[in-house]
Amino acid sequence: MSVTLADVARATGLSASTVSRALSDPDKVNAKTRERIRKAAREMGYVPNPAARTLTSGSNDVIGLIVPDIANPFFPPIIKAVQARATVKGKTVLIADVDEHPADEIQRAQVMRKRVDGLIVVSPRTPEERLQELMALEPVVFVNRQVPTAASVIIDNADGMREAVEHLAALGHPKICYLNGPRRSWSNSQRQRAVQQACADQGVELVEFGPFEPQIQAGVRAADLVSASKITAVIAYDDMIALGLMARLNERGIRIGPDISVIGIDDSPMSGMAYPTLTSIHVPGSEAGAAAVDMVLELAAGSEAATTRHVQLETRLIVRGSTSPAPARAE
Amino acid sequence: MSVTLADVARATGLSASTVSRALSDPDKVNAKTRERIRKAAREMGYVPNPAARTLTSGSNDVIGLIVPDIANPFFPPIIKAVQARATVKGKTVLIADVDEHPADEIQRAQVMRKRVDGLIVVSPRTPEERLQELMALEPVVFVNRQVPTAASVIIDNADGMREAVEHLAALGHPKICYLNGPRRSWSNSQRQRAVQQACADQGVELVEFGPFEPQIQAGVRAADLVSASKITAVIAYDDMIALGLMARLNERGIRIGPDISVIGIDDSPMSGMAYPTLTSIHVPGSEAGAAAVDMVLELAAGSEAATTRHVQLETRLIVRGSTSPAPARAE
DNA sequence: CTGAAAGCGCTTACAG
């Protein structure tokens, strides 16, 4: 039905071998012949059959991407970056959304494996003891989870946290509240450690609440705990929690900014659109996605060096309207 | 490197043909032989090579899905439903996010074409005059856009709109404001027509503002227009606009519910979490995704009947906290 | 019910 290499060969009076080379390995063909072939191919609307290519070359030109939940605003920037970077590299992306089911992660990865040249697994929920099954599907790059024996792109929250605590301290807040994320989350343990360290360094008192799920509703719950405890500054595990917190405080007539400062994490699109706009720690999802693509392609190309490489990306504070000087002490 | 059909044939002392049949066309093989083969295949860890399969059978077992923007909350439910339904049918999904660039829609579709058995294009932004280029890549199913000469799954806003207007009328609102979505949006023209019809039928006065982009920020802008005109009930083009509207009205001390009723469209996850919770018209994204998968697979299987079939799905009102009886007349 | 053979559309050593 569609135009094949043989058709182009026939049309140009050359062999299929030459046509193939002219298209995929141009240097091996005489310049004039090459142009003649390319012109004919273009005119005939020739499009290589990827299945045939895969069968002979062993490469799919496809990257597999596994994410826990595309509906969570943390992932779209990563997904978009992976697609953009892959396109630049001439690759297509096969995405799987595993709906937060850890077990599906492994299963979907296995099904994908033969269709892709490598796998990128973002924020894997797979428990430690089964991570081996994912790694067996090499090449695999993990994003947002440190796996010592595998390639990974991780996001270091320390800098952003330090900036957030410094910012609040500079505004005169003597005490900061951190709202913890999910109990078993690798991200939360990292963020928690970072805020503890930063507070210790700055001599700021720290109180913690939680764990909370990364959802608006959880932030709503947190709001009542926070307002009951006369805290003037809060750092939430993520923007979802921060937004829920703000909505509820607003409703209760507590002014975000003047009465209480709030900082989120993720710098999601919502944060610039909330009332007031939300000060948030920017997490470089796009950079992480692009870096992961580069790594997985290197691995697929056989680079030994990349096998256990760990790319570390940094976070930074974006100051917006939800943080203000501490209210005058009412004590 | 990995186990092939030939390996299994050798191990069982049968021919590759028989092994192939036992695995993909079981009825054609003696039950005993079949079980022996399947057992061996399982034990040897045989996984069919999809590229080889595609090359001989002509089918990819992959469906292509093109969406304007995965970060817009309207799309994830559709994407998830497509993936779920495809998985049930033994298919994989190749997703492309075209970042709202109409031109990319066609280009990405063309690149995908040879890797997939059919295409699902959601809310296509491609202008009318170039739609033909997409249709040429058949089988193609359009979701959320009516294309008379192609298969499509469309969402009929009439019922939901009628329910929304009835609801507001029953609450005593004599006049309703509709906030229009993007000027060239097919969805908006449909929604606009539906609200006009419903208001005419109910004898409710209608005023319109807009167009607005489907973004929180646009809702914020709309809020000031609305509050300047003493309107007591608003239906917004989508939840994003409704949420922005609510945030701004809240900020200005206008109480959502008691002072002004607000209805969104999409019933996105945010709507149940806003303050107050947002009454919204539920749009059956999941059903649309599943229906699209079924249609595209029918088309790929050669069904003539499905070629210009139009599946129509209905919307309905979900009443939450943002709608209340009209405030006592202050005139 | 089973097997031998051809073929899907490419790529890639191997000759020349």
Place this chain on the structure above:
DNA sequence: CTGAAAGCGCTTACAG
């Protein structure tokens, strides 16, 4: 620089 040939791993008429 170009071509003939083999082969990638399957499926599928065609015989038997």
